[in-house]
Amino acid sequence: MDNVFDYAPAPESRAIVDIKSSYGLFVDGEFRDSAAGHGFKTVNPATEEVLADVAEADEADVDAAVKAARRAWTRVWSRMPGAERGKYLFRIARIMQERSRELAVLESIDNGKPIRESRDVDVPTAAAHFFYYAGWADKLGYAGFGPDPQPLGVAGQVIPWNFPLLMLAWKIAPALACGNTVVLKPAETTPLTALLFAEICQQADLPPGVVNIVTGAGETGRALVSHPDVDKVAFTGSTDVGRAIAKAVAGTDKKVTLELGGKAANIVFDDAPVDQAVEGIVNGIFFNQGHVCCAGSRLLVQESVAEEVLERLKRRMGTLRIGDPLDKNTDIGAINSAEQLAKIRELSDIGEAEGAGRWSPACDLPDHGYWFPPTVFTGVSQAHRIAREEIFGPVLSVITFRTPAEAVEKANNTPYGLSAGIWTDKGSRILWTASRLRAGVVWSNTFNRFDPASPFGGYKESGYGREGGRHGLEAYLR
Ligand code: NAP
Ligand code: MG
Numbered sequence: 001m002d003n004v005f006d007y008a009p010a011p012e013s014r015a016i017v018d019i020k021s022s023y024g025l026f027v028d029g030e031f032r033d034s035a036a037g038h039g040f041k042t043v044n045p046a047t048e049e050v051l052a053d054v055a056e057a058d059e060a061d062v063d064a065a066v067k068a069a070r071r072a073w074t075r076v077w078s079r080m081p082g083a084e085r086g087k088y089l090f091r092i093a094r095i096m097q098e099r100s101r102e103l104a105v106l107e108s109i110d111n112g113k114p115i116r117e118s119r120d121v122d123v124p125t126a127a128a129h130f131f132y133y134a135g136w137a138d139k140l141g142y143a144g145f146g147p148d149p150q151p152l153g154v155a156g157q158v159i160p161w162n163f164p165l166l167m168l169a170w171k172i173a174p175a176l177a178c179g180n181t182v183v184l185k186p187a188e189t190t191p192l193t194a195l196l197f198a199e200i201c202q203q204a205d206l207p208p209g210v211v212n213i214v215t216g217a218g219e220t221g222r223a224l225v226s227h228p229d230v231d232k233v234a235f236t237g238s239t240d241v242g243r244a245i246a247k248a249v250a251g252t253d254k255k256v257t258l259e260l261g262g263k264a265a266n267i268v269f270d271d272a273p274v275d276q277a278v279e280g281i282v283n284g285i286f287f288n289q290g291h292v293c294c295a296g297s298r299l300l301v302q303e304s305v306a307e308e309v310l311e312r313l314k315r316r317m318g319t320l321r322i323g324d325p326l327d328k329n330t331d332i333g334a335i336n337s338a339e340q341l342a343k344i345r346e347l348s349d350i351g352e353a354e355g356a357g358r359w360s361p362a363c364d365l366p367d368h369g370y371w372f373p374p375t376v377f378t379g380v381s382q383a384h385r386i387a388r389e390e391i392f393g394p395v396l397s398v399i400t401f402r403t404p405a406e407a408v409e410k411a412n413n414t415p416y417g418l419s420a421g422i423w424t425d426k427g428s429r430i431l432w433t434a435s436r437l438r439a440g441v442v443w444s445n446t447f448n449r450f451d452p453a454s455p456f457g458g459y460k461e462s463g464y465g466r467e468g469g470r471h472g473l474e475a476y477l478r
């Protein structure tokens with residue numbers, strides 16, 4: 001693009017993080033090798049450089065972690081007054097702030113997301129979750145769940161790779177505030193910030209066993225959610241794995257919350273402020289490379305303004321900078337793994353084969369690592385797979401509508417129901433539309449905003465249960 005300034009490279013230094021060559025499991029307050037001695041490697045998806053060897057927990061390791069969590073729960077954490085638990089959570093939150101640059105750099109290296117996002121969104125929002133739930137720890141009797149609600153016990157928590165530290169915070173902060181202890185499994189491709197968080201627990205003098213981190217892949221997750229001494233399962237990930245977990249816990253008295261996939265509609269009405277809407281569309285689908293469960297992956301735009309919106313959207317996409325995640329000017333970083341890249345390519349090729357029009361701005365992609373250009377598909381019909389299936393990448397499907405009723409019908413025509421967006425000048429139209437959308441979160445004239453005080457969760461195949469806010473306490477209380 002000739003109208004784009006050339007920015008000089010502005011790389012964040014990686015010297016602030018000390019990445020070890022190998023990492024153990026965090027069990028009972030200490031790092032230890034896996035019992036069988038197995039491990040796996042985590043790589044930097046922007047370069048394919050191997051970052052570290054990480055221990056892989058098997059059933060015996062998971063059992064040791066659950067036992068440590070149970071001991072810590074019985075002897076210490078369930079007996080501790082809420083105000084004391086709150087002090088630990090405040091301390092963890094403050095250390096996360098103090099070490100925020102280190103956490104942000106490490107997150108960008110292990111995950112591939114731009115430093116601008118890990119620094120300005122992931123890490124501060126993760127710390128905010130700990131601050132927020134720290135405040136609840138001594139007020140649970142006033143949360144609307146009876147005068148003296150009780151913790152459940154040991155929580156087994158499994159999280160995905162798209163927001164590694166933030167998803168950890170969503171899981172661990174409310175669990176601990178309510179008096180539960182946890183065993184958490186981070187995703188195979190992004191274990192490093194969870195292990196740095198384990199160090200932060202040590203630094204905060206958190207009693208051993210209150211937080212345990214078991215690294216590994218799907219098998220480790222399976223062992224954790226099916227462990228008989230786990231009282232509560234919290235999962236964020238794909239709908240397929242969510243289904244398998246629902247089956248595994250059926251017939252037990254484990255409590256379960258599932259946060260699954262999405263295919264959100266971002267609805268732009270003819271009276272919307274176009275430039276703001278275009279920023280919202282870009283933020284909705286290109287934030288975090290589109291690796292966002294609540295991404296606005298279906299743009300529903302009113303026919304009378306579709307041409308104008310698309311033209312401005314394409315112009316804006318031409319200014320997005322793709323490349324080194326550690327460069328402070330980067331807008332779009334690397335795709336998290338070779339597998340995810342293959343999935344995005346496959347679905348995009350299917351979109352083309354189904355007859356939709358594919359467009360990406362001209363951009364130079366780095367030679368190494370996993371990259372995919374921001375892409376928009378026009379002429380998409382509701383039957384197309386790219387309109388129905390979650391792509392989980394920087395790929396937008398554009399569908400048009402004529403009337404508000406048609407917009408609502410098309411927006412709800414999905415097996416998912418996690419989020420939606422509305423762009424219009426009229427408050428009445430926002431309320432009319434929002435009340436008809438079957439989605440857990442509806443943003444109006446903004447998108448992808450997260451706040452610890454606000455509950456988050458899905459309808460239909462996007463899962464059940466809520467995380468965040470006062471609602472998020474319920475999943476961890478009896
Ligand atoms: P995934 O394959 O379902 O993996 C999620 C986690 O579950 C990973 O830690 C994974 O281990 C583990 N796992 C795999 N098989 C398991 C099993 N049988 N039992 C227990 N755990 C198992 O999902 P993903 O591809 O990592 O993440 C992308 C998906 O997450 C998308 O569909 C996205 O929409 C969803 N998501 C939802 C939300 C939300 O709040 N609703 C938020 C973020 C993401 P590995 O380490 O081997 O992968
Ligand atoms: Mg990695």
